[in-house]
Every structure is written in C-alpha cells, then in structure tokens.
Amino acid sequence: MIRVLIADDQALLRGSFRVLVDSAPDLEVVGEASDGAEAAELAEKERPDVVLMDVRMPELDGIEATRRICASPATEGVHVLMLTTFDLDAYVYSALRAGASGFLLKDTPPAELLTAIRVVAAGEGLLAPSITRRLIAEFARLPEPGQRVAASLDNITTREREVLSLIARGLSNDEIAGTLHLGLATVKTHIGHLLHKLAARDRAQLVIAAYESGLVRASVQ
Secondary structure: OEEEEEEOOOHHHHHHHHHHHHOOOOEEEEEEEOOHHHHHHHHHHHOOOEEEEEOOOOOOOHHHHHHHHHHOHHHOOOEEEEEEOOOOHHHHHHHHHHOOOEEEEOOOOHHHHHHHHHHHHOOOOEEOHHHHHHHHHHHHOOOOOOOOOOHHHOOOOHHHHHHHHHHHOOOOHHHHHHHHOOOHHHHHHHHHHHHHHOOOOOHHHHHHHHHHHOOOOOOOO
C-alpha cells in the first residue's frame, strides 16, 4: 500500500482528497493536516510515502513545510506532491528547490492525480505540462552560470552527464536508452548513480541539478 498524508487548509478539499485516495485499492490516507506545521509533524510521525501538499496555508505555507520534511533525516523517504490552484512560476521553482517531487494544479482530473501519487511514490519527478513550460522559462531567466560546470558535477562520468542532460530535457528511461543506444537496465543504473552522487531525492531534483549547474541551458521560444 502507498501511504498518503493530505495537507490542505480547507476541510472540504481534504475530505474530497481522502475519499478519492481511499477509493484506490493500492492507496490509503494515513493522516490529514490543516497547515504546514501540522503537515511536517505528521510526516515525521506517520512516515507516509507521499504528502499531498497545498501551497497556501496558514501558520506555515506548503513550501516551507516541504523544505522541513525534505531536509529532515526522520522523513528521508517521504515524497511531496504539491497541489495548488495557482501555477505561478515562483511557486513551482521554490517548491522544487525545497525538495518537492511533483507539482500539479488542483483541477487535475481525479484519475491523473491518483497516477501522480503512484509516480511520485516510485521516486519519479512529475510536473503538469503547463508547469513544465513555465519552469523551463524560469531557468532561462536565471543568471548565467560560470564558465565551468559546478563542482557538484565533478565526480560524475561523461556517460552520467549525458544521461543527466536527457533527464533534464524530459526524456523517459526508454527514450534515454534509445538515444544513447543503451539497455534499459544500464540507464537505470546510471540514474541510480546520479541520485547517489548528487544527493538527489528523485528525478525532479536531478533536473534542478542539471540546470543550476549549467550542464543544460534553457531557452525560451
């Protein structure tokens, strides 16, 4: 079972999410939080696989709550899926920098939300298509990185850099395997090495590392 914690300041939405999540045979709700502070506390107590985290909440917002959860050794295995009615650039970038594994809008169809929970629980990064476009634009507005790739990438191999670049471009494991003419198992091994070497929680964090290091440059069409 995939264990889910729901954090939202609106009781009606929490209840709706609970009914939806509990309707899936492989998912179960293990707690509800009405603000970010409570979410961080419950995450440490319950150790859920995924936290459905609202961005705008009283006391402590969802981004700061995410930062606390992802920075704490006690909740190392907890993944955060951000949910909001707003798709503002600052929210997306701040949430991913805080350690969130995914970011979806609250108008996401129910079936897609359940799929997103499963994807994030498996350690994959997930962004709504419209948010992905905004995120790339945000990276394009960042100051130019230095002439050399950041020291954090110094210990990864040439092949690992190639894999990381393709991850940042949004390619799936199968697509990376086809592009680099590698076996799928080999691609997964390279990704595992990247996660370890870059101290990344999941695929979303690898994308952040690729752009912030200067390994990949974003362009706005």
